[in-house]
Amino acid sequence: MEKPWGLEDEWLVGERFIMGKFLLREGERTSLHLHEGQSHFWFVESGNGELAVEETQFLVGPGDSIFIEIGNLHRLSAMVGDMEVFYVTAGLATILLCITAGIVGMVALSCWTSPNG
Numbered sequence: 563m564e565k566p567w568g569l570e571d572e573w574l575v576g577e578r579f580i581m582g583k584f585l586l587r588e589g590e591r592t593s594l595h596l597h598e599g600q601s602h603f604w605f606v607e608s609g610n611g612e613l614a615v616e617e618t619q620f621l622v623g624p625g626d627s628i629f630i631e632i633g634n635l636h637r638l639s640a641m642v643g644d645m646e647v648f649y650v651t652a653g654l655a656t657i658l659l660c661i662t663a664g665i666v667g668m669v670a671l672s673c674w675t676s677p678n679g
Contacts, residue, residue: 567592568644580651586611591639597632600653604628609645613638 563570567590572582586592586609594614610623614637615630622628622638630636632653638645 566590568640578652581649583607583646583648586638586640586645586647588640588642588644592637594635594637596635597651597653599632600651601632602628602630602636603650603652604630605648607646607648608643609640610642611638611640611645 563572565584568585568587570582570584572580574581588609604627606622606624606626606628608624610621613620613622613628615634616636638647
C-alpha cells in the first residue's frame with residue numbers, strides 16, 4: 563500500500579494484531595503520534611534513522627529491535643537510506659492521536675508528515 567512517506571505491506575491481520583513491513587523513504591518521517599490501544603514491535607532490516615519515543619531520541623539501524631508501549635508518543639525518521647522495518651502491532655484500537663504542525667487530531671491509520679512541509 564502506497565503511503566506519502568513510503569510503502570506498507572500488511573501480511574497477516576488478526577483480531578488483535580497486524581504483521582507486516584514498511585518502507586520509510588530517506589528524508590521522510592512518520593507523524594508524531596500515539597496509539598491508545600496498540601503496542602509495536604519493530605525490527606530494522608535496512609537504513610538508518612532516528613526514533614523519538616516520548617522525550618527521548620534514539621539512533622536506529624539494521625539489526626535493531628524496538629518495542630513501543632501502548633500510549634507512547636513516537637515518530638520514526640529515515641536519515642541515511644530507505645528504512646525497511648518489519649513489524650508486529652498488537653491491540654484493538656485503530657485510531658491514532660496525531661500531532662502535526664501543532665494541530666492535534668484523530669485520524670484512522672493514515673497520519674504522516676513530510677519534513678518538507
